[in-house]
Amino acid sequence: MxxxxxxxxxxxxxxxxxxxxxxxxxxxxxxxxxxxxxxxxxxxxxxxxxxxxxxxxxxxxxxxxxxxxxxxxxxxxxxxxxxxxxxxxxxxxxxxxxxxxxxxxxxxxxxxxxxxxxxxxxxxxxxxxxxxxxxxxxxxxxxxxxxxxxxxxxxxxxxxxxxxxxxxxxxxxxxxxxxxxxxxxxxxxxxxxxxxxxxxxxxxxxxxxxxxxxxxxxxxxxxxxxxxxxxxxxxxQSPRNFGLSPREVEVLEWIATGKSNGVIAEILGISPHTVDTIVRRIFSKLDVNDRTTAAIRGLGTGLLRRPKDAAP
CATH class of the missing domain: 3.30.450.80 (Transcription factor LuxR-like, autoinducer-binding domain)
Structure with a gap:
């Protein structure tokens, strides 16, 4: 810690x-x-x-x-x-x-x-x-x-x-x-x-x-x-997927490493607007209002069993 x-x-x-x-x-x-x-x-x-x-x-x-x-x-x-x-x-x-x-x-x-x-x-x-x-x-x-x-x-x-x-x-x-x-x-x-x-x-x-x-x-x-x-x-703890798509889970994994939407867009090769839309969908499905809570909920409920490495 x-x-x-x-x-x-x-x-x-x-x-x-x-x-x-x-x-x-x-x-x-x-x-x-x-x-x-x-x-x-x-x-x-x-x-x-x-x-x-x-x-x-x-x-x-x-x-x-x-x-x-x-x-x-x-x-x-x-x-x-x-x-x-x-x-x-x-x-x-x-x-x-x-x-x-x-x-x-x-x-x-x-x-x-x-x-x-x-x-x-x-x-x-x-x-x-x-x-x-x-x-x-x-x-x-x-x-x-x-x-x-x-x-x-x-x-x-x-x-x-x-x-x-x-x-x-x-x-x-x-x-x-x-x-x-x-x-x-x-x-x-x-x-x-x-x-x-x-x-x-x-x-x-x-x-x-x-x-x-x-x-x-x-x-x-x-x-x-x-x-x-x-x-x-x-x-x-039994994993729950909350109805997230594979792409939404992937974005959530990067959120859990502290990456911003702009950096996630660069990593995944998609537009920042697309990432913004995906993040809003993640928030809606997880019933959260911020990135911190989304990442912690994904980790704690087993949706993210092992976060991605922080690199690149």
Missing amino acids: VISGLQVGTGTFDTMEADVDVSDTLRHFTGEAFTSGFDKGGGGSVIRTTALGHGSGREMIDLSQHNPKTLDELVHGCHEAKTAATLLACGLAYYQLHGIDLVSYHGDSAGAPAILYRFAPTGAEEPQWHSQFLDIERLRDSPLGAMVRKQVLPVYWYDVVREARLTRSETLYMEGLLRRHPNGGISLKVHGPGGDSAVVGLGFAAKQARLSPSALYKLLCAAQIAHLRYCVLAES
């Missing part, structure tokens, strides 16, 4: 900006859209999730019983999670309660999507988790992924800047990351079956030089537990 561009309201991680739209709600791999606000009731913060059903009705999922404060509670919550949306909310609740306000996730496989979540206020509203589907090509300048693959323990972002021998592009990447998130954070590697691994980034809500060994291992374990459960859920 490597950090890339985040746009929340008017703020942007400008040095790593992705050319994608941002939804006001959090949308994850199941295609379920949900807002993730924190109710400040007597029992502490409680995530309440609004999931959009396939019909016109809305289902409110109260995750108060899956609001893990301890690692044991997180294990139970992950085990009980039947959808990626519930798993995500469970994981974000745990991270937020343990001093994390930024979470990124980037699968290792070629063309795998990268997603970032940030706990931040939106105007006069209470802080919420907001998501950004990231441009994979921007991640090539990050030194974090390569470094955590060589380490057993998480890597501190400030250590990378101080101690690693970075290229110019890597230095600019890290400077941009730490300028936008000066509290720092860690990156770590999680592993799944068949080499299904990912890099996870966790940003600190308050600046600190070092976590205690206990706190560090708890975050490492939490990320690994959630990743393994996600692998199980993804493996058991």
